[in-house]
Amino acid sequence: MEDFYLPYSGRIPDFQYRRVLENILERGIYTKNPFQTKGTFTSVTAPQMEFLLENGAPFITERDISAFWRKPISEIIAFINGARTLDQLREYGDEKTWASWWRRWASEEKCARFGLGAGDLGPGSYGAGYHHNGFSQWAHLVRQIQERPTLRTHKVSPWVSEFCLQHGELQRKVVVAPCHGDVQVIILEDKMILRMDQRSGDVPVGIPSNMIQYTALLLMLAQVTGYKPYMFIHSIHDAQIYEDQVAHARKLISRPPERFHALWITDPNIKDLFAFRPHHFELTDYHSHPAMNDIPVTE
Template identity: 30%
Template sequence: MPSPLPETAVLDLMRRVWETGSERRDRTGVGTRALFGATLRFDLSDGSVPLLTTKRVFWKSAVKELIWFLNGETSIRPLVAQGVHIWTDWPLEKYAKATGEQLSRDEFEARILADDTFAAKWGELGPVYGKQWRRWLGPDGREHDQIAELLKGLRENPASRRHIFTGWNVAELSGMALPPCHMTYQYFVEPRGNGPAKLSGILYQRSCDLGLGFPFNIFEAALLLRMLAQQTGMVPGEIIWMGADVHLYLNHAHLVETLLSREPRPFPKLDLAKAPDLFSYRLEDVTLTGYDPHPAIAAPVAV
């Protein structure tokens, strides 16, 4: 019998969470079913990328978000300008609570784009991912570029066990619109005698919304690994995902049941045009072939 498609493991985990997970009230008040501790592995060496096919994932938004992280951005304005809405709900809720004014998402985003002062006050998310990745503030006031240091380490000391970056800056958590969920990344270089070294990575995710967040998280982690491999002259190996609190929201029953009723299809192949450096990639550099997903499924985000 042929081997099951890689997405089968994701669906198996989803079924296990939905059928056996512990039901709990959570920070959002919506409620979840959750399991603690899960691992998934995806082989990237054949050029494939883990992009779910049992629903259409808007992967171009994920590419834009990853580039936004790598640019060290913390304002929603650059995302909104590109038609990406995935971070708008948090500052919009903060605005509504602070002012009592109920704006629609479109109205709020229009003001973010049109008014510099409004964007500076209400479009900022605090010291979220991009700030920690590129400008981690040390106790001496000096900023640390974790991504630049990671690249330097991969090139100069590939056997190191310290190829790590993280967003979990305890001193700044309270100022973040949302503490990092996909929080720690680590990389492993495997030397090969007959060609370039192989780069594999682990993403440790403290909190994972398996229905909405995971499809973006795993695709972006795989894309980042491909970028790092390209920039360091290596070839991609595996991306390994480790989830701690892995959950599904109780109001996502239609999402879960629809996904579990569908047959997964092969993952697409990813072609990545060479950028001058890690911080110069554009959406146009990313090409997918063979992505044939089932239709998208709408579901609310718990804020």
């Protein structure tokens, strides 16, 4: 395994996630979506997070995520491969690692609201969007990076407007319109930078998983193209704390962050982006505050 991390003792505790929480609590505006039962405090000025990989993999330490960190990696791998249904999501992990949280949003009742069958995330979902009209965005992105690394068009997105927008004459065709996944890759000399722009994010619950999966994606892309994973940039356009998460957010802020840890790909011979699975990753040097399993999750 290539060692691009500083020694654990040389890594500096990172406060960027904490600053996003603070920004929402200090500047967030209360809003309520008519399709949800709970309101949120929403900020459109949350600070962009910029993580140099040498300082460790940016998995939050304000609460223990060691019990589920492979789940978001399984999810992004499934989406890259085009997974659209619950059954397809299950194919990219085992009972402990697949992205089982999708069961709550892909029930028969919720799918029916959008004219979809039970377990179908819809043609506007992440996996379907990345492969819309039979075009594999990720396959072509990898080839472009390999052949023309200096281009400024290394960009993919799962957003398909015809399936994600809705009004009186247009039915949405997705159970959850893609919140994350708008990815741009930048190559500077031998270094790879991955930027992920996120249209919307639940900061206490969802954002930590997004930080995990796009760090893993950076490692995967770097390995298959031969570049050094250098930086992950995470920009949240609409950052939220739900009204019943405020006390939990304050508790997270009260906990000083630990040093970041190291995320490794255990098989350096994988050169096919679509071949990675959750078991190909290992987490070391992980130290955190206790888990917070009671943070409410929106329906």
